[in-house]
Amino acid sequence: xxxxxxxxxxxxxxxxxxxxxxxxxxxxxxxxxxxxxxxxxxxxxxxxxxxxxxxxxxxxxxxxxxxxxxxxxxxxxxxxxxxxxxxxxxxxxxxxxxxxxxxxxxxxxxxxxxxxxxxxxxxxxxxxxxxxxxxxxxxxxxxxxxxxxxxxxxxxxxxxxxxxxxxxxxxxxxxxxxxxxxxxxxx
Numbered sequence: 001x002x003x004x005x006x007x008x009x010x011x012x013x014x015x016x017x018x019x020x021x022x023x024x025x026x027x028x029x030x031x032x033x034x035x036x037x038x039x040x041x042x043x044x045x046x047x048x049x050x051x052x053x054x055x056x057x058x059x060x061x062x063x064x065x066x067x068x069x070x071x072x073x074x075x076x077x078x079x080x081x082x083x084x085x086x087x088x089x090x091x092x093x094x095x096x097x098x099x100x101x102x103x104x105x106x107x108x109x110x111x112x113x114x115x116x117x118x119x120x121x122x123x124x125x126x127x128x129x130x131x132x133x134x135x136x137x138x139x140x141x142x143x144x145x146x147x148x149x150x151x152x153x154x155x156x157x158x159x160x161x162x163x164x165x166x167x168x169x170x171x172x173x174x175x176x177x178x179x180x181x182x183x184x185x186x187x
Contacts, residue, residue, distance in 0.1 A: 091179035
């Protein structure tokens with residue numbers, strides 16, 4: 001039985017982020033550096049929301065030292081949570097932007113993107129692996145400027161052996177030229 005865990009929805013969120021990196025395909029391009037991606041998700045089953053609520057409650061109930069250690073571990077992966085959803089930070093190097101490729105969110109995923117003006121239509125498919133359910137999805141990403149974008153995705157997956165659909169809205173904003181301790185995507 002596949003259970004939707006916080007790691008599952010983080011991996012799914014990462015898919016949306018990698019798709020957002022498709023913006024680097026044609027001029028105008030995203031600005032290289034540190035990006036913050038805000039993600040709001042909702043699922044048909046409600047199980048993803050319940051899992052997120054459970055994870056946030058578990059973190060809130062941790063002793064302060066343990067919670068700080070957990071937050072630091074997540075921050076090293078570029079992940080930060082808040083009450084309104086989640087934000088993920090990702091580093092894009094000048095080479096990433098110039099390569100005009102869509103970085104895969106996780107190994108084994110296939111992704112395609114087509115562009116019309118400042119809007120990309122993105123689709124992806126990821127096999128089940130490491131306890132994560134197989135998923136596929138489609139969405140659009142619209143570039144507002146080289147330092148901002150909005151996206152809207154529908155992700156299909158299995159939750160507790162039942163088909164489930166998640167809707168994901170994303171907003172990206174460029175934070176800084178220096179990525180600090182966050183490693184570039186795919187490295």
